[in-house]
Amino acid sequence: xxxxxxxxxxxxxxxxxxxxxxxxxxxxxxxxxxxxxxxxxxxxxxxxxxxxxxxxxxxxxxxxxxxxxxxxxxxxxxxxxxxxxxxxxxxxxxxxxxxxxxxxxxxxxxxxxxxxxxxxxxxxxxxxxxxxxxxxxxxxxxxxxxxxxxxxxxxxxxxxxxxxxxxxxxxxxxxxxxxxxxxxxxxxxxxxxxxxxxxxxxxxxxxxxxxxxxxxxxxxxxxxxxxxxxxxxxxxxxxxxxxxxxxxxxxxxxxxxxxxxxxxxxxxxxxxxxxxxxxxxxxxxxxxxxxxxxxxxxxxxxxxxxxxxxxxxxxxxxxxxxxxxxxxxxxxxxxxxxxxxxxxxxxxxxxxxxxxxxxxxxxxxxxxxxxxxxxxxxxxxxxxxxxxxxxxxxxxxxxxxxxxxxxxxxxxxxxxxxxxxxxxxxxxxxxxxxxxxxxxxxxxxxxxxxxxxxxxxxxxxxxxxxxxxxxxxxxxxxxxxxxxxxxxxxxxxxxxxxxxxxxxxxxxxxxx
Amino acid sequence: xxxxxxxxxxxxxxxxxxxxxxxxxxxxxxxxxxxxxxxxxxxxxxxxxxxxxxxxxxxxxxxxxxxxxxxxx
Numbered sequence: 001x002x003x004x005x006x007x008x009x010x011x012x013x014x015x016x017x018x019x020x021x022x023x024x025x026x027x028x029x030x031x032x033x034x035x036x037x038x039x040x041x042x043x044x045x046x047x048x049x050x051x052x053x054x055x056x057x058x059x060x061x062x063x064x065x066x067x068x069x070x071x072x073x074x075x076x077x078x079x080x081x082x083x084x085x086x087x088x089x090x091x092x093x094x095x096x097x098x099x100x101x102x103x104x105x106x107x108x109x110x111x112x113x114x115x116x117x118x119x120x121x122x123x124x125x126x127x128x129x130x131x132x133x134x135x136x137x138x139x140x141x142x143x144x145x146x147x148x149x150x151x152x153x154x155x156x157x158x159x160x161x162x163x164x165x166x167x168x169x170x171x172x173x174x175x176x177x178x179x180x181x182x183x184x185x186x187x188x189x190x191x192x193x194x195x196x197x198x199x200x201x202x203x204x205x206x207x208x209x210x211x212x213x214x215x216x217x218x219x220x221x222x223x224x225x226x227x228x229x230x231x232x233x234x235x236x237x238x239x240x241x242x243x244x245x246x247x248x249x250x251x252x253x254x255x256x257x258x259x260x261x262x263x264x265x266x267x268x269x270x271x272x273x274x275x276x277x278x279x280x281x282x283x284x285x286x287x288x289x290x291x292x293x294x295x296x297x298x299x300x301x302x303x304x305x306x307x308x309x310x311x312x313x314x315x316x317x318x319x320x321x322x323x324x325x326x327x328x329x330x331x332x333x334x335x336x337x338x339x340x341x342x343x344x345x346x347x348x349x350x351x352x353x354x355x356x357x358x359x360x361x362x363x364x365x366x367x368x369x370x371x372x373x374x375x376x377x378x379x380x381x382x383x384x385x386x387x388x389x390x391x392x393x394x395x396x397x398x399x400x401x402x403x404x405x406x407x408x409x410x411x412x413x414x415x416x417x418x419x420x421x422x423x424x425x426x427x428x429x430x431x432x433x434x435x436x437x438x439x440x441x442x443x444x445x446x447x448x449x450x451x452x453x454x455x456x457x458x459x460x461x462x463x464x465x466x467x468x469x470x471x472x473x474x475x476x477x478x479x480x481x482x483x484x485x486x487x488x489x490x491x492x493x494x495x496x497x498x499x500x501x502x503x504x505x506x507x508x509x510x511x512x
Numbered sequence: 513x514x515x516x517x518x519x520x521x522x523x524x525x526x527x528x529x530x531x532x533x534x535x536x537x538x539x540x541x542x543x544x545x546x547x548x549x550x551x552x553x554x555x556x557x558x559x560x561x562x563x564x565x566x567x568x569x570x571x572x573x574x575x576x577x578x579x580x581x582x583x584x585x
Contacts, residue, residue: 071523071524071525071526071527072525072526072527072530072566073525073527073568074527074566076568082523082525082568082569083521083523083568083569098524126525127525127527131527132526196527196531196565196566199531199558199560199562199565200558200559200560200565201560201564201565201566
């Protein structure tokens with residue numbers, strides 16, 4: 001283990017850090033959206049219930065890790081530039097160090113022993129997992145031998161997917177993510193400058209047409225094998241934003257399980273084509289409107305943090321700097337399967353309590369104000385509780401409240417970002433811009449000054465539910481709010497739009 | 513001539529290595545290099561130089577003018 005600490009001390013730190021030492025609870029899948037386990041076939045629930053990327057509810061409790069064993073790619077995307085690699089930066093396609101399959105397997109053991117709620121190992125690049133099939137499958141082979149309880153997943157652009165479905169099945173990879181940004185090659189030609197196909201670089205509509213055909217074929221082959229498929233789509237305003245409704249229908253009809261529409265990341269300093277041409281990303285309202293439009297069709301994932309290809313930890317945090325090759329080579333790791341199972345049982349018990357508390361609160365809401373909806377922001381460091389100080393929050397989770405539900409609809413980054421040009425701005429203004437569409441922000445603690453400034457911006461800072469469950473607390477607040485509308489004390493008003501900050505949190509940027 | 517890799521541009525992604533029909537590409541000091549004596553510019557194998565076609569950074573796999581042009585036997 002790490003220098004001088006016992007396993008127990010590290011477990012204790014993990015538990016305190018997460019606020020889940022006492023934690024647990026099941027009951028509902030919230031697969032990206034809020035679908036309950038009751039809506040899912042038992043065998044599917046079993047596959048997603050502790051997968052943080054496939055279940056919104058699981059992402060409050062379970063962690064994932066990516067190992068960067070797949071550096072090569074077989075296509076070029078206008079939102080991707082693999083050349084730029086800032087350690088303080090977080091977005092897909094970026095890593096600090098590449099790993100061999102052998103080192104990757106050692107890293108998985110080190111992380112699994114330190115973070116008992118780490119349940120999922122993914123290969124997401126930094127290139128394309130299936131453009132590096134030998135490295136990807138060798139990694140799966142090694143990990144399935146040493147840590148059989150860890151779920152394996154991969155993500156791919158789909159070009160090579162039909163060639164590898166049998167091998168994916170062989171290694172029991174039961175979650176595959178395919179990035180599909182279009183079902184019309186004319187749209188695709190604006191997103192993909194080229195593909196490498198049958199020993200040639202192809203461009204334009206021909207390239208996009210082949211990619212599209214391979215994506216659809218691969219998706220159909222996976223779902224025919226019973227493998228759960230999540231489709232990721234990058235929302236690029238003016239290029240594929242309206243078109244993604246068509247994509248949603250196409251992938252649903254081919255059996256995709258979950259659709260994750262993500263905002264384009266296009267800061268000019270990343271050096272991507274879209275960054276350099278000034279292509280903007282969507283606003284928070286635009287993104288939510290599109291997700292809402294597609295939600296009638298299928299489960300939507302809204303909790304994606306667009307993490308790095310070497311991310312480690314809960315979604316929204318990145319502990320990869322604790323597990324560099326140098327550090328893991330010094331760790332003596334003993335894989336404690338029983339200890340991991342015990343820890344996860346405690347998590348399940350906490351989840352159950354959380355779910356029951358929420359349902360009890362919902363049962364109590366009358367339908368008199370069925371039309372009233374509001375967004376609230378939550379400061380949390382995991383475990384499904386309001387347990388982060390306002391000033392320490394690196395992100396806020398956004399919940400939409402109504403008399404029918406408390407639904408997770410997104411998250412907003414607010415940590416200072418190394419090269420985004422935000423370094424000098426007032427951090428409180430950053431937060432207000434990021435949660436400007438919310439009526440309230442729930443925190444474990446907040447100072448008097450920011451509280452007053454938030455109030456002036458029309459955002460109520462709420463401390464009274466510190467360390468309580470998120471959804472139960474938010475619904476109680478909502479009930480009070482409805483009571484005040486009824487008594488005429490307040491009038492419900494719609495809030496404005498909010499800004500989506502780019503990238504995700506890394507430890508270095510917090511320390512900087 | 514043969515191709516060479518501009519090391520300051522190379523992202524070390526390894527995409528070129530398995531595509532080379534001559535097994536002429538190796539990892540060296542964190543980036544990839546082409547062994548000039550093995551490179552045939554893909555003549556006899558493919559219409560396009562594979563390293564150039566698959567490289568994600570433009571103008572990174574380029575003709576090495578310091579060695580004589582490859583001639584097919």
